[in-house]
Amino acid sequence: MKSLPDNIVIVGAGGHAKVVIATVRAAGGEVVAAxxxxxxxxxxQILGVPVKGPISAKDIGGAPAIVAVGNNRTRQSIAERLQAQWVSACHPNTTVHPSVSIGPGTVIFAGSVIQPDATIGAHSILNTAVSVDHxxxxxxxxxxxxGARLCGGVTVDEGVLLGVGAKIAPNVEIGPWATAGAGAVCVVDIARETTVVGVPARSVEAKE
Known part of the structure; x- marks a missing residue:
């Protein structure tokens, strides 16, 4: 991955933003404002970065930027509203095969592994120690x-949230805006906007 600019602006100033700042710095860039x-x-200030507001296209427009917000819907809304130069950030303590494609605005945190021919979309978060296979x-x-684990050939559609330690079996598809809870083991496809939990994962509606 190319070295990062030293004038990155982030949108968001919560706990997730701290890890984004740490990742940017580890990758050789710098965050100048949140x-x-x-x-x-x-x-x-968060980690020495001044916090400003409100979120404004006038202030952010054109700058290299990352939406540092964990909530998927909020991140989508901000990214679609602002016209920034979205950049991705990958911690150097990761293993990312050269054949991997990573979209703008995406962050990949320390300890993650992404195997050959995987494709990662825009404005996504691969949190600490995630494994994405071929x-x-x-x-x-x-x-x-x-700590989530994706086996080979998995498809994770737009807006999906995979909880800590979730595991997805080979070739399974997780539909748009679905949620797999912490520790869930998904062995069959999950429909769009469905929440699943447990081992094996079952929909919350089905369990009630």
Whole structure:
């Protein structure tokens, strides 16, 4: 991955933003400002980065930027509203095969492994120590939680949330905006906007 610019702006100033800042710095870049709509945060600093507000296309437009917000819907809304130069950031303590494609605005945190011919969409989060095996397709605005495991040929569609430690069996598809809870083991396809939990994973509606 190319070296990062030293004038990156992030959108969001919560806990997730701290890890984004740490990742950018580890990858050789720098964050110069964090924008947030929460007035209580204005004038504060996170890891030495000044917090400003509100989130404004006028201030952010054209700058190299990352949406540092964990919620998928919120991240999508911000990314589609602002016209920034979206950049991706990958921690150097990762293993990413050269054949992997990574979309703009995506962040990949320390300890993650992405195997050959995987495709990662835009504005997605691969959290700490995620494993994505060969030929997986991860869509836009996805959040894969810490320690989650995707076997080969998995498809994770737009907006999916995979909880910490979730495991997806080979060639399974997780439909758009579905959620797999912490530790869920998905062995069959999951329909769009469905929440599944357990081992093996079953829909919350079915369990009730």
């Amino acid at each position: 924008y947030d709509d929460d007035r209580a945060r204005w004038g504060q 030929d997986c397709i991860v869509g836009d605005f996805v959040h894969i939680g810490p």
